[in-house]
Amino acid sequence: xxxxxxxxxxxxxxxxxxxxxxxxxxxxxxxxxxxxxxxxxxxxxxxxxxxxxxxxxxxxxxxxxxxxxxxxxxxxxxxxxxxxxxxxxxxxxxxxxxxxxxxxxxxxxxxxxxxxx
Amino acid sequence: xxxxxxxxxxxxxxxxxxxxxxxxxxxxxxxxxxxxxxxxxxxxxxxxxxxxxxxxxxxxxxxxxxxxxxxxxxxxxxxxxxxxxxxxxxxxxxxxxxxxxxxxxxxxxx
Numbered sequence: 001x002x003x004x005x006x007x008x009x010x011x012x013x014x015x016x017x018x019x020x021x022x023x024x025x026x027x028x029x030x031x032x033x034x035x036x037x038x039x040x041x042x043x044x045x046x047x048x049x050x051x052x053x054x055x056x057x058x059x060x061x062x063x064x065x066x067x068x069x070x071x072x073x074x075x076x077x078x079x080x081x082x083x084x085x086x087x088x089x090x091x092x093x094x095x096x097x098x099x100x101x102x103x104x105x106x107x108x109x110x111x112x113x114x115x116x117x
Numbered sequence: 118x119x120x121x122x123x124x125x126x127x128x129x130x131x132x133x134x135x136x137x138x139x140x141x142x143x144x145x146x147x148x149x150x151x152x153x154x155x156x157x158x159x160x161x162x163x164x165x166x167x168x169x170x171x172x173x174x175x176x177x178x179x180x181x182x183x184x185x186x187x188x189x190x191x192x193x194x195x196x197x198x199x200x201x202x203x204x205x206x207x208x209x210x211x212x213x214x215x216x217x218x219x220x221x222x223x224x225x226x227x
Contacts, residue, residue, distance in 0.1 A: 031213060042204060042217040043161065050213055058214055090160050106215070108160025
């Protein structure tokens with residue numbers, strides 16, 4: 001298994017440009033999520049999905065869109081890039097054991113480093 | 118929403134036990150506590166999780182206080198490869214929102 005893969009590894013954008021960060025997993029996980037990590041900070045949840053066709057907002061959803069048309073893929077779209085979106089973006093997946101918590105383990109991808117000029 | 122607080126940094130001598138504390142005083146009764154670590158700028162790696170009882174696996178032990186307001190991650194024999202940022206995380210009850218704290222930067226010294 002490749003686990004969680006993310007593309008691209010690094011991207012430079014100009015303010016106002018749009019782009020899509022790709023995330024794919026081959027573990028048949030129901031749950032997928034996107035986080036951003038700013039320099040010296042912890043991870044903050046952007047959006048997450050509990051299955052195909054189901055998405056929800058995390059802590060910092062503004063400026064980002066997501067969709068989940070398949071179990072494997074969970075792309076993150078930046079609609080109009082801003083310098084404040086310069087960050088490292090991590091995608092993660094897991095098979096949650098239910099909303100009461102449980103034995104799920106989140107597997108993280110290697111990250112996409114985004115620089116917005 | 119439950120949040121966590123951790124000391125920003127700690128040092129530990131190689132071969133000694135590393136004890137990393139976490140405060141989660143607002144945690145509710147059915148919220149689990151998870152620990153992950155991040156080495157350099159890689160994606161975080163799962164270590165252990167627990168609800169009420171102490172837990173142990175091949176990587177670490179997790180001690181949760183009886184009132185569940187704090188916990189301690191124990192790396193029994195720290196090595197240089199354990200140098201990383203360690204995150205104590207809670208999942209908001211009834212949701213799939215994971216709240217990362219600021220993490221503790223552990224430096225294992227030779």
